[in-house]
Each structure stands twice: as structure tokens, then as C-alpha cells.
Amino acid sequence: MATAPDSPVYRTAVSTAWVAGVFLVVVAGAMLYQRLTANSNDPWKSPQLLELKEQLRASPKDEKIKERIRELDLKFRQRYVRRLALTRTGGWLLLGGSVILVVALATAMETRKVQPLPRPDPTAGDRAQRDRAVARRAVGVAGAAVAVVMVGAAATLRSPPTVGDRGGAGAAAEAAKAAVAPLPPASEFAANWPQFRGPGGSGVATAAEVPLSWNGASGAGVAWKTPVPEPGFNSPIVWGDRIFCSGGTREKRVVMCFDLATGRLRWDRVIEKVPGAPAQAPEISDQTGYAAPTMATDGVRAYAIFATGELAAVNFDGSLAWAKHLGVPKNLYGHATSLAVWQGRVIVQLDQGESGPANSRIMAFDGVSGKQLWEKARSVPGSWSSPIVIEAAGKTQIIALGDPLVTAYAAGDGAEPWRAELPGGEVTPSPAFVGGLVLAVNPHNALLALKPDGAGDVTASHVAWKAEDDVPDVTSPVGNDELVFTVTSDGKLLCFDVKTGARVWMHELKQEVQASPAIAGGRLYLIGSNGVTIVAAVAREFKELARNELGEKIVASPAFVRGKIILRGLENLYCLAGETPKPGTP
Amino acid sequence: MNPGPTTPAFSRRQFLRDGLRLSAVAGAAGLAGAMAGRTQAQTTVWQIDPAKCVRCGNCATKCVLEQSAVKCVHAFDICGYCQLCTGYFEPEPNELTTAAENQQCPTAAIKRTFVEDPYYEYEIDENLCIGCAKCVEGCTRFGNGSLYLQIRHDRCLNCNECAIARTCPGDAFRRVPVTHPYLLKTDTH
Secondary structure (H helix, E strand, O other): OOOHHHOHHHHHHHHHHHHHHHHHHHHHHHHHHHHHOHHHHOHHHOHHHHHHHHHHHHOOOOHHHHHHHHHHHHHHHHHHHHHHHHHHHHHHHHHHHHHHHHHHHHHHHHHHOOOOOOOOOOOHHHHHHHHHHHHHHHHHHHHHHHHHHHHHHHHHOOOOOOOOOOOHHHHHHHHHHHHHOOOOOHHHHHHOEOOOOOHHHOOEOOOOOOOOEOOOOOOOOEEEEEEOOOOOOOOOEEEOOEEEEEEEOOOOEEEEEEEOOOOOEEEEEEEOOOOOOOOOOOOOOOOOOOOOOOOEEOOOEEEEEOOOOEEEEEEOOOOEEEEEEOOOOOOOOOOOOOOEEEOOEEEEEEOOOOOOOOOOEEEEEEOOOOOEEEEEEOOOOOOOOOOEEEEEOOEEEEEEEOOOEEEEEEOOOOOOOEEEEOOOOOOOOOOEEEOOEEEEEEOOOEEEEEOOOOOEEOOOOOEEEEEOOOOOOOOOOEEOOOEEEEEOOOOEEEEEEOOOOOEEEEEEOOOOOOOOOEEEOOEEEEEOOOOEEEEEEOOOOOOEEEEEEOOOOOOOOOEEEOOEEEEEOOOEEEEEOOEOOOOOOO | OOOOOOOOOOOHHHHHHHHHHHHHHHHHHHHHHHHHHHHHHOOEEEEEOOOOOOOOOHHHHHOOOOOOOEEEEEOOOOOOOOOOOOOOEOOOOOOOOOOHHHEOOOOOOEEEEEEEOOEEEEEEOOOOOOOOOHHHHHHHHHOOOOEEEEEOOOOOOOOOOOHHHHHOOOOOEEEEEOOOOOOOOOOOO
16 A cells, blocks of 8 residues: 555645646736836836927927827837736636645645554653743743833833934923023014014014125125025024024925024924824925925024925924924915914914815914914915014004905904905915005005004905005015015016005016015115115115125025025025125115 | 432533523624624725815825726816817827827826817726826816816725825825715816
8 A cells, every 4th residue: 555645646736736836926926027017117107108298299290209109108008908907817816826726735734644643651741740830930921021011111101202302311401491491582583583574574674784785706795605405495584693494395394504603504304204294295386395485483493384284393402392284285386375473373374275265274383382272264265475473553463465365363362353355366475564554465456555453344444555556476565664665576666655655666677586675774675586686775766776696596585684694595595794884874 | 318319400401502592692792793893884985085186196006906996087067078178188289189199198098079069078988097187187277177086986995094095195085974975076176
């Protein structure tokens, strides 16, 4: 009689198992290869097709290119359909092969099975007792170890780390210090440049001595120039000896801090792993980018928001105080509205939607904890204008523009004291508070000067004056107690009387302007996109005082602090500290 | 004195019978619980909110299925039946013909049929559609938004954690009642 391994059943079963095994490996390998190469074979991702289509755009009559596109398109689609069919068939083949393999192996093992014949073992009893004793001890030791680990974990994990806990004990201590640090007085806010367009957000610097001339090519008047590692269209803000700005790409969003004296990059903080943020950042138009909103600071922390909806507070030592995700703003070009601060609170205007209201809102967050203090819905679609905080009519008001409303909110609780209608279109210029009037711009309608002491709908009752021609489309107005200046993106500079709204003069700058104008040292600074800054007199007739070339494209608005101008070009950050005429000198 | 054998108060036969009854009741209760849980779990299904969709293209590649369960659907009552359909044609098409170089759809899933001058009807072949949203992007940006994405529930596995929802940059995925499993567009965007 044949022994089990020699039996024909055993041999057949083993052979079948081998064949089934090899078959499974081949099929699985083919499917795996197909899966790995699937992306490169996707018809909608073929770089060849895209390139050919580009070529066709350049030579629309070229029949050869058309033929080639048609051939490739057919080939890719056939390959795609074949891949789908192969996947379906492969699944069935794998299932069938597995069944055969299992049956064959089971048969082989059954055939080979030899019944055990135990022999008497006189030491078996002692050995079993020893094994049981060892098992008991092992369970005891393991139990004790688990208990120790649990107690240890309970002791150490009592306070879960936040997103920003990365800097160790020192950073934690700094953060704790920052959390309880009192806010600086108002005089310090006025001496620094804490938000978009400076203190109050109206583009007027308190600094008396401001550089008048510089030249990027020769380096005259340029104290330093530093490359900015991450791209962004936001403007720099300054507090003390620190300059803050943000940058971002689809891959990462960063807050950067530079040294005011030397331009050295002190630190950069990547804002990442924010709870609630999608794993992959949304695609944002290059025209706006991921870091168009300008940061804001309360002198203790610096705050940043990105087009991805990530809002972050960073301590001055670079540690993260808190971060939260506000939802991806549904904005046609990308979120660009800058932040504002008031008494340790961060004001976030989040207008979104392409037409009609779509979850637009304005919110206030506690700067220390990031806790939301209030939120008000806004019945406007997406806008790109930034809110300002003003003191008027005995109240602190937040002024926010949208289409079709100019709305005032009480800074404390978000209540709405007044609103005015200003319908138009894509609202980009920010409001300004000049000569006791709120200046509001809707690029497709008018520049309105509103008295900020009304209640309810003040459209009919509180419009001091209105200008409808050459309304600025991107930049924000600026002015003093006598005159208001606006500039359109194609360079039309207008001067109005702040009391009457009468046009005083108009001048063609003959250069594109994206940065908002500013008044500093009693002069008007107009920065062209080509990097040429025209300095003009704040006067009832146009007078050019200086024309300074920097040699780099600029769309961000300048910051003025203590005899210096901080300018952000597309690639570099500049500190201008050139000739500073005494106050009163034109 | 030997009192002799006595009948026990609780016999083995009775123990077995009661045990069997208890097991049957416990099994029935467990089954009912499982069914209730399953029914509860299936009261909602995943769907895309067209108002939130950002047409990123993730739906074509992130679904666990080889061919995504997300398909383009067409709201015919919104459609303008345009001759130059920005969902069907490439931007700045070479010609307004059905040739490959002019079509936006990478799998030729949109069928274009002449109605009357100058109107054309566009119909989606769901067996070919991969949910890449190229046509949706074109129609939403430059047309009136009649093409949009929906999860087709005859294909969707209704995973507990939808692989596309996890990566959706527009937070457009949400659960909807199984009785109303589609979020249909009835008006232009």
C-alpha cells in the first residue's frame, strides 16, 4: 500500500495547489501593475494630450496635430476601458484560483495526515504543573505592567497637547506669559503698524519723519533687502522690532517674522494640522494666492488667516498660541480680506459665495484662547474688502463693506447700529475713516461719505456726499481732515474736499497701482505695481515731490514706523530708511 | 435507613430545555438588535451638495471603486441647449464639432444631439463618465450650471467614512436621508 506522500491523490492535490498558487501570483501581479500604472494611464491626465492641445491652439489649422490628438484620445480611452474590463475579470479569476488553491491544499493535508500515537511520558505531569506556574507568574507581571502604564498615562496625559505645543517647556512658558500679558496701550498701537493700512486701518501714519527718496538699483536709501521665503500678496505689519507677514502655497501656509533692524528672518511658523482642515488644501487662483489677507497684531500675538480658512495666532517667540479652521471660504478668486484687532480680539470678515448670500459672516475671537465671542451673519456674497475699527458717535464700531451694504457692527457684541445701501459688484477697496466720515467704495457704483452716527438704515439720511466718477476699483481711499485721495488701478489719482466731496483735482500717474495709497510725514505715498513710488504733496494742487524706483513689482501696501518704510515686493522685503526731511518740509 | 432515590427539584432535562429556550430568546433579541442597528445605519446616504462643490476632480480618483460612483448629471430644465456648450467644448475650441480635440470630456461621455438650429441636447453616458468634473467646471463657470455632480446610489457602496468626503476641499459631501438621496438642482447657480 502506498504511503500518504506517494499516493496519487496527494501528488495531484499538491500539483494543483502549485498551479493555482502560481496562477494567483501572476493574476495578482498583473492587477497590481495595472493599479500602480493606472494614474499615468488615465486619459484625463495625459501630458501628451494636453501638450498637443496647446500646440493646436498655437496652430489651429494643423491637421496633423488634430489627427494625432484623435489617435491618442482613442488609444487612451480604449486602454481605460480595457483596464476596467481587466479589473472585473481579474477579480473573478482571483476568486476562482483561491477556491481551487484552498481545496487542493485541504485535500493534500487531509491525505498526509497521520494519526498521532502518544507514548507514556512519566514527566508530563510535573512539566504541566511547571508550565501552569510560569503562566500564572506571567499573567501577574503583565497585569502589574499594564497597571503601571495606565497610572503613568493618566498622570501625563491629563492636559492634552494643543496644535501649537511644539516648542518644549521654554515655549510653553513663553506662551503662558503671552496668554496673561496685558495688552499694550493705545499709544503703542499708534506708534506701530499693527494691521492692514496701519493703526485704525485708514492708511495714515503717525510717524513724523518718513523717508522721501530711495533707489533700489544703487541701494541708496535702502537699509536692507531680504528675500521672503514664501509667496503672498499680503502687506507687512510691524510691532516693536518685529515685522510679520504670511506666505503660503497649496502645500503649506507659513507665518514669518523678520527683524526690523537687520531684515534677518527671525523665525517662520508653519500652520499645519489645524483641526477640521481638509487633508488637501483647495486650489486657489494664482491671482490671489493662499496668503492675500494681511496679518494683524495686538502687540502680544500676531494673527493670520489664509485662503484655506485656517486662522492662527502666533506668539512673538514663534510658538503657536492657537489655530482653528473656519471652513474653506467659497470665494471666486480666493479669500483676501485682512484681519483687524480690537482690545485683544481678532475680527474676521468672511464673505463668500458667488452671487447672493452664502454663509457670509463676521466674527470676533478672543486673542488669548481663540474662543469665538460673537458671530453675525452677513447678507452679502464674497468680497475682498477689509474691515476697520473706528471710534465714532461714542461707540466703537466695526465698518465692513460688501455688495450691497456698508454695515457697522458694535465691536463688543456684534450688534448692528446702522447700515447703508451701496449696491455694485466685486467690492475690493477697504473703508477708511477720514475727517469724521466713513468712506465706502463700491467699484461699480460710487464713493460714499457716510456720517457714522445714525441708526438703522441710513441710506437716505446720513450720506454726506457721493462721488460717482473714476471710483477706485482695488485700492482704498486715504485722507486727512481736509482732503481725500483715491487712485484707480490704471493710475487716475483724484483729490476731493472731505467736507463737501467736491473734486479738487485729478492727475494721471500713468502707472498701474494695486497698493493702497498712504499718508505719512504729511506726504502722499503712491506705490505703482512697477515698483515706482511717487511721493506727492497733500495739497489742493498736485505736486510731485519725489519719484523712487525699487526695481521689483509691488502689490502690497507699505508700513511706516519710526522713520522707516517697510515694503514687500513679490519676492523681497525692503526697509527704506533714506532721506527723512523734517516734518513740515514738503 | 436509606430513604431511596428522590426526584430532584430541577432535573437535567428541564435545565437543558430552559437553557435552549433562553438561547433562542437571546439569539432572537440579538438578531433584532442587529437588524435595528443596520436599519438605523442605512437611514442616511452620502451625497454631494452642488452649491458647495468646487469641481476639484477628486471624485474621479478618490472613490474606493475602480470607476467612481460620482457621476455628472444634467438638469435639462436649466440647460440652455447652447451650440457652444462650455461643458462640452474645450475653452476656445478649434471647431464646434464632436472631434476629440474639441471635446472637454476625457472619456467622451457626453453625447451631443442636434435639436433645431441653434440648439443642441447634451446627455451623459454614466457608463463612461468618471466624475472628473471638467464639464461641470466649464458649465458652472461660463454656463448656467446645469451640469453638476451627484453620487449615484446604484453604484455607491455607502462606506461609513466616504473616501472622497475625507478629501473634499469644499466640504461638499454630507449625509442625506435615504428617502431623498439626491440633491437636485432646480435653479441656475
